[in-house]
Amino acid sequence: MQHYCSNCNIYTKQQYCPLCKYKLSEKLEDNTYYPVYETKVQRRRFAQRLVLFIAFFVISTSLLINLLTDPHPLWFLYVLGPVLYTLLLINHTILSKAHTGSKVIFQVIALSIMLFILDAASGSSRWSIHYVIPFLVTLATLFVTIIVLRKPMKWREYIGYMTTMVILGFLPAILFLSSWSTVLWPSAATALYALLTLIGMILFSEKTMKNEIVRRFHF
Incomplete structure (x- = not known):
């Protein structure tokens, strides 16, 4: 059993507080917080x-x-x-x-799937593939980049998520090349931003992180 002293805000196994010598009566189990x-x-x-x-x-x-x-x-x-x-x-x-980076990636994927379903149900004009999905990927990549720039100590923690976002950044361009998308500039802009993010990761990261990025992309 532990006793709690409200005057000194401490816990002790003694019946009297070691600081103020006040007699303690309130008892607290060792695993109360669990x-x-x-x-x-x-x-x-x-x-x-x-x-x-x-x-x-x-x-x-x-x-x-x-x-x-x-x-x-x-x-x-x-x-x-x-x-x-x-x-x-x-x-x-x-x-x-879950990790913030994981939440961002799942949000991008979930929003993209939801909008694609709505697009298909409304007649499949492919507005989701042409404009919305590239914009979502760019915005999410920018969001993760801002987190890393504001807290450089989290760089190693976010590298996997940054790598995933860079890969997703080239997805709209792949959709355009496969004729799923027929509007070039959103796909091209997203791919360019992903490429610039990748170059920035390599140029401004530490040596150990550069080696990790090179290993992940097999340069």
Whole structure:
């Protein structure tokens, strides 16, 4: 058992406080803080499962209504994209203890998939591939770059995520070359920004980090 002195704000196994000599009566178990932490973890997990259940409920209900009423067109897709994105936003970005870099990457991927689904459901004019996805990749890369520049000590911690964002930066150009996208300038601008980010990583990083970047890109 431990005793707590409210005057000196200390814990002691003695019956009297060693500083003010005040007689202590309030007792505290050695592992008092652990149940509090476990309770928070359990609440977070319960919230994540609840959000997951609600997402499955909304998606399945929408799909059933769509099929029973009029299966053409599939307006259910307008529900699927936002619900899946909201699920990831709450469970992975808000409630999760995942790394910030991981959250940024998952947000880019989830937003891109959601917008692509909405684009396909609305007639597939490919506005998501032409403009929105390249803009999202550029914005996310810039966001991670700002974090690293403001906190240089986190450079090693973010290198994997920066590398992933650079690779994603060339994805719109690949989509253009494969004729999925027919608008050149957003894809070209995103690829150029990714290339400049890669060059900046190599030029301004430490020697050990340069070796790591070279190893990752197999230069």
